[in-house]
Amino acid sequence: MTSQQDVLDTLAQVARAMGNGHRLALLERLAQMGAPVESLASKTNLTVGNASQHLQQLRRAGLVTASRSGKQMIYRLSDERIVTLMSLLRQVAETNLAEMERLVSQLFADDDAGGVMRAVSRDELLAGLERGEVVLLDVRPEEEYAAGHLPEALNIPLASLESMLDQLPRDREIVAYCRGPYCALSHQAEMWLRERGFQVRRFAEGFPEWKAAGLPLG
Amino acid sequence: MTSQQDVLDTLAQVARAMGNGHRLALLERLAQMGAPVESLASKTNLTVGNASQHLQQLRRAGLVTASRSGKQMIYRLSDERIVTLMSLLRQVAETNLAEMERLVSQLFADDDAGGVMRAVSRDELLAGLERGEVVLLDVRPEEEYAAGHLPEALNIPLASLESMLDQLPRDREIVAYCRGPYCALSHQAEMWLRERGFQVRRFAEGFPEWKAAGLPLG
DNA sequence: GTATCATTCTATTAATCAATAGAATGATTT
DNA sequence: AAATCATTCTATTGATTAATAGAATGATAC
Numbered sequence: 467m468t469s470q471q472d473v474l475d476t477l478a479q480v481a482r483a484m485g486n487g488h489r490l491a492l493l494e495r496l497a498q499m500g501a502p503v504e505s506l507a508s509k510t511n512l513t514v515g516n517a518s519q520h521l522q523q524l525r526r527a528g529l530v531t532a533s534r535s536g537k538q539m540i541y542r543l544s545d546e547r548i549v550t551l552m553s554l555l556r557q558v559a560e561t562n563l564a565e566m567e568r569l570v571s572q573l574f575a576d577d578d579a580g581g582v583m584r585a586v587s588r589d590e591l592l593a594g595l596e597r598g599e600v601v602l603l604d605v606r607p608e609e610e611y612a613a614g615h616l617p618e619a620l621n622i623p624l625a626s627l628e629s630m631l632d633q634l635p636r637d638r639e640i641v642a643y644c645r646g647p648y649c650a651l652s653h654q655a656e657m658w659l660r661e662r663g664f665q666v667r668r669f670a671e672g673f674p675e676w677k678a679a680g681l682p683l684g
Numbered sequence: 685m686t687s688q689q690d691v692l693d694t695l696a697q698v699a700r701a702m703g704n705g706h707r708l709a710l711l712e713r714l715a716q717m718g719a720p721v722e723s724l725a726s727k728t729n730l731t732v733g734n735a736s737q738h739l740q741q742l743r744r745a746g747l748v749t750a751s752r753s754g755k756q757m758i759y760r761l762s763d764e765r766i767v768t769l770m771s772l773l774r775q776v777a778e779t780n781l782a783e784m785e786r787l788v789s790q791l792f793a794d795d796d797a798g799g800v801m802r803a804v805s806r807d808e809l810l811a812g813l814e815r816g817e818v819v820l821l822d823v824r825p826e827e828e829y830a831a832g833h834l835p836e837a838l839n840i841p842l843a844s845l846e847s848m849l850d851q852l853p854r855d856r857e858i859v860a861y862c863r864g865p866y867c868a869l870s871h872q873a874e875m876w877l878r879e880r881g882f883q884v885r886r887f888a889e890g891f892p893e894w895k896a897a898g899l900p901l902g
Numbered sequence: 903g904t905a906t907c908a909t910t911c912t913a914t915t916a917a918t919c920a921a922t923a924g925a926a927t928g929a930t931t932t
Numbered sequence: 933a934a935a936t937c938a939t940t941c942t943a944t945t946g947a948t949t950a951a952t953a954g955a956a957t958g959a960t961a962c
Binding site: 468469470471472473474475476477478479480481482483484485486487489490491494527528529544545547548550551552554555556557558559561562563565566569570572573648649650 | 686687688689690691692693694695696697698699700701702703704705707708709712745746747762763765766768769770772773774775776777779780781783784787788790791866867868
């Protein structure tokens with residue numbers, strides 16, 4: 467006989483799979499693009515064995531799928547909605563946990579006191595793009611850009627910014643984005659470019675959230 | 685120095701708070717209405733001490749708030765979005781976990797082979813209400829109905845159905861709802877009423893989801 | 903077939919979590 | 933101020949989880 471509690475216990479398994487910082491980091495990486503274990507492990511500072519174990523927990527919870535390609539095992543998010551789930555978790559945490567607010571403000575604290583700009587919301591960005599007032603700058607590694615990016619976005623990984631400055635307009639606002647709300651890349655890009663006189667702000671979210679919202683890519 | 689990983693670890697705490705079936709049951713109860721510990725404990729088959737501990741974990745995670753009223757401590761969901769978070773968790777689990785699908789179909793299996801009807805989706809319900817084709821039936825206890833309900837819904841708790849049959853129309857479709865997708869009340873009401881010749885289906889969600897979606901109450 | 907590489911499996915250990923019983927606290931009633 | 937009631941705290945137990953190291957597997961390359 468199945469009770470409502472059995473169902474809740476199963477739901478709890480899924481929540482528990484998300485209840486570990488390393489696994490959330492893996493999910494965030496996977497939200498950029500599918501990847502093999504070793505790549506995920508190095509990007510999240512886990513040993514390969516440990517990453518493999520965590521990935522299998524995510525798999526048992528139905529959050530990721532694995533498929534073999536040669537001798538590599540490629541893991542992928544099993545559902546776009548998992549990105550939305552993480553966004554909502556973030557919103558709830560930011561609203562209701564003082565600790566969270568503290569950490570986030572610290573994460574984007576301007577050590578060198580450059581002018582901190584409020585991040586651009588999705589709606590603002592959509593409006594700016596609509597009116598052609600905004601140039602999008604994707605500061606993630608080429609590989610991730612290649613796997614999907616916002617429409618018309620220019621890809622200049624952070625390390626290449628210096629050599630590519632002439633690609634960027636000085637008469638339009640630049641909106642930099644990266645992997646998501648807690649990814650530091652776009653924040654660094656914003657500060658670096660601002661010091662050099664560009665009008666630049668960062669997008670409050672990232673590529674995965676844009677994609678999960680069903681907004682146009684390319 | 686704060687790293688992205690610190691933020692993810694904090695997010696993981698919130699997910700972990702949801703990673704226990706009893707705590708999800710508490711959250712589901714709280715989604716109906718705020719309540720004191722003893723009431724929550726009895727409704728979820730927990731000892732008072734144990735329920736109190738679980739509630740405090742939820743509180744540390746920012747998911748519930750507590751306020752004293754006389755000698756009782758009233759717990760409440762700290763955020764409407766928590767209901768949405770649980771809905772999304774449910775959707776992800778139902779889509780990606782075979783085990784989940786099995787449990788849910790079993791939960792609503794018709795032991796007595798009455799015609800099983802597909803549950804009414806939110807959009808269908810909205811359309812039916814719009815056209816005045818549907819009568820809403822809230823089969824939750826009076827207390828929960830009093831704390832909030834769908835617009836124009838009739839409240840007949842399951843136990844009172846028999847004595848209140850004459851209140852229900854035979855010429856219009858009745859849509860029964862209760863606490864949420866896994867709550868058995870509306871399903872039982874559907875079967876019982878169908879056997880007596882009423883046109884009746886159950887709403888696929890429940891009061892908390894309706895409210896969290898910002899739809900009109902009353 | 904042997905070597906190599908990526909990944910998974912298997913113990914093991916330490917850390918964290920869940921449930922219980924009983925004592926302690928805080929607010930109310932007598 | 934004593935008694936009562938709802939809740940929380942504390943200590944204890946057993947169960948689950950996380951990380952590690954090393955062996956085992958499965959697919960390719962030589």
